Amino acid sequence: MEFPSKLISDSVEVFSKLPGIGKKTALRLVLHLLNQPIEDVRDFGQTIIRMRESIKYCKKCHNISDGEVCSICSNRSRQKQLVCVVETLRDVLAIENTQNYRGIYHVLGGVISPLEGVGPEKLQISSLFERIQSGEITELIMALSPTMEGDTTVFYINKKLQEEQLDVKVTMLARGVSFGGELQYVDEVTLSRALATRLPYE
Numbered sequence: 089m090e091f092p093s094k095l096i097s098d099s100v101e102v103f104s105k106l107p108g109i110g111k112k113t114a115l116r117l118v119l120h121l122l123n124q125p126i127e128d129v130r131d132f133g134q135t136i137i138r139m140r141e142s143i144k145y146c147k148k149c150h151n152i153s154d155g156e157v158c159s160i161c162s163n164r165s166r167q168k169q170l171v172c173v174v175e176t177l178r179d180v181l182a183i184e185n186t187q188n189y190r191g192i193y194h195v196l197g198g199v200i201s202p203l204e205g206v207g208p209e210k211l212q213i214s215s216l217f218e219r220i221q222s223g224e225i226t227e228l229i230m231a232l233s234p235t236m237e238g239d240t241t242v243f244y245i246n247k248k249l250q251e252e253q254l255d256v257k258v259t260m261l262a263r264g265v266s267f268g269g270e271l272q273y274v275d276e277v278t279l280s281r282a283l284a285t286r287l288p289y290e
């Protein structure tokens with residue numbers, strides 16, 4: 089696509105780097121912004137910069153947070169002994185959306201994937217074990233994607249728990265989450281049920 093303005097073509101380029109945004113959609117968004125009052129566009133830009141610059145990660149669970157500890161970890165009505173282990177922030181959002189989970193989380197930041205060079209040391213696994221060793225946790229719900237990588241990660245954590253003789257119950261999400269799928273695409277009802285009917289890991 090040729091544009092009569094480099095300013096426009098640069099903006100289209102920037103927008104089309106976003107996931108799911110092609111050149112056509114990018115152009116539509118740019119032209120939309122072009123028609124908005126300058127204050128609104130300035131606000132738009134500054135909100136994004138502020139988000140990127142100021143966002144923090146919870147020092148306990150690694151969820152996104154505005155402060156040192158996230159709103160879930162600091163919520164007194166949450167069951168602190170029940171920890172749901174997930175890959176990404178998006179999984180936290182998906183499970184929170186079910187409005188049925190009252191425990192807390194641990195965000196690993198991915199799963200073990202030897203092919204992609206992701207070993208346990210690149211994930212938040214040691215901090216998970218620090219939390220377990222502090223003795224507050226009685227159950228880990230492994231809510232990882234049902235893929236080879238997800239399974240490998242569960243296996244690794246479970247083996248390490250046994251090696252370190254840590255007495256924590258490990259459960260898995262139950263029916264409805266098919267092998268090979270990604271957790272964040274599972275609908276709320278299925279995810280809710282999978283959490284409620286979780287099974288012991290064997």
Ligand SMILES: [Zn+2]
Binds near residue numbers: 150151158
């Ligand atoms: Zn937290």
